[in-house]
Amino acid sequence: MRFDLTDLRLFLNVQETGSITAGAKRSHMTLASASERIRGMEDTLGVPLLLREHRGVEPTPAGRTLAHHARVVLAQMDRMRGELDHYGLGLKGHVRVLCNTTALSEYLPSVLGEFLKDHPRVSVDLEERLSHEIADALRAGTCDIGVLADSADLHGLQTRTFRHDPLTLIVPRGHALAERAAITLAEVADEAFVGLVEGSALQEHIAHHARRIGKVLSYRVRLRSFDAVCRMVGQGVGIGIVPRVAALRYGRAAGVQRVALADDWAVRDLVLCVRSALPAYAAELVAYALRGAPATGEPVSPVFSDGPVQTRNPKRPRQG
Template sequence: MRLGLADLHLFLSIVDAGSITQGAVRANLALASASERLRRIEEDAGVPLLERLPRGVVTTEAGEALAHHARLMMRQHDLLKGELQDFATGARGTLHFYANTAALTEFLPSRLAPWLAQRPNLHIELKERTSADIVRTVVAGLAEAGVVSDAVQAAGLVLEPVAKDYLVLIMAAAHPLAAHSKLSLPDVLHEPFVGLMPGNALQDHIDEHARAAGHALAHRIRMKTFEGLCQMVAHGVGLGIVPQGVAGRYKRRHGFVARPLSDIWAKRSLCLCYQEWDALSKPMKSLLQHLGAKAEA
């Protein structure tokens, strides 16, 4: 059988109306067109599907079977349309989103949670990378968008600032450097440090700047979390560099002190990063607008 959805819709319209004339009206077809299509449906089935009566039609046993399966198929079609619409509007599917460490730990959780909670069928795969890696990935077309530091070179891309992301130097309260109101990375290059694990995007970023300043950081220990790093620093194990928001969150609990870094690269803003607004998918546009993008306006 070669029945299409339009054929099934017409057949169900006739069955539900109990009349070919009224069924044609429900299917928005002229009576002659509906009658001809019904004739072809029955020819294709090879068996009578309707019994013509003086005051309408009723299904034969074969017609009842067709009506049953037609209803199932139409329901499945409606479900499919709904799911495809969800994908198109960003209510379903998987978004791949790239972010640096500060964005993942400080910026995204509180802002992303309400947006994602309203879309129970949507999934987001977050990938942590350095800002430079994210820019290269977006430029290559391997990702739609990400959150990066404005300190990165991003020729040809749009960068929209959405949050401050200053880095600060933290140390034990009794450390001699605590007497300084402001320090730069070159001032402390020969001090022992507590770092984050190798491969952490923020730590890689800091290590690159240390090497550029002439000396790799001497890490006494590397921790998996910011809180673990802050605990080590508070006990005098070494210095640490963390986002200002992280320092503010753990300073009272662990008793270390924080000092601003005067280096230009440490005074950062977090920016949404993408190529062209019109080239973004609808789900990504919705996410970026929620995070603060003004591009469409």
């Protein structure tokens, strides 16, 4: 049985995308070449690896077994490249990070900007997902690092507190609700809302908790950024729910007031998670991300790194 790394990576891409066409595109090869490689793998093993259906493909039991071992092999190769990168400039690292809405818009841009400037041979694939999807992806081994709300099921993951991230209600200045010290979602669920575009992880999170109390929130307008949400609320279009850090950043200029949300689900932390040991360059990204973390006294788990971490050109001391 002879499978090369290209075969293994192609098969994982097909399995993750649910399509040979999409897997071929992600692998930067033609559909014909990808189909031929997968057929060759099946011929070599003597069993089908994929169930080909009208809407895509599903892995067979043999395919799921192959995907598991392919992830192990490719992860080990990434660790090797990361460690050898410390001895020369000929190798390059790639880190896949999944994160929720707040991490993507408020925290990770500055972390990644600093990290990528200091590590010119490392690239980062950053994607927004719902927190429970991120946890599942980490457990499945389809990403390296996740930044998600601590309300998700974190079983089997190594975690560190990344940032405190409570949600807050924002209302226009002078609004009747502005006099309240705290309020629950149930009390405002019938108000007109301003929110983020459909599909954003935060809006799905809020909608989930609205459904739990038997409510469907009504949105007058959906926008692409917290800044735009705050400005629209400030103009009296409706009320909104945003991370407190966003309300502090944009609220004064937008003309909004904050009202604390009393619901337990609104008081949350963002956590940085990994499933197992990381290549050295990915562990360095973790170190950069945790510099601004709150001081919780949590020990740094050794599985965050599978090799010596050498943080290059640090700009400020690490905290927490």
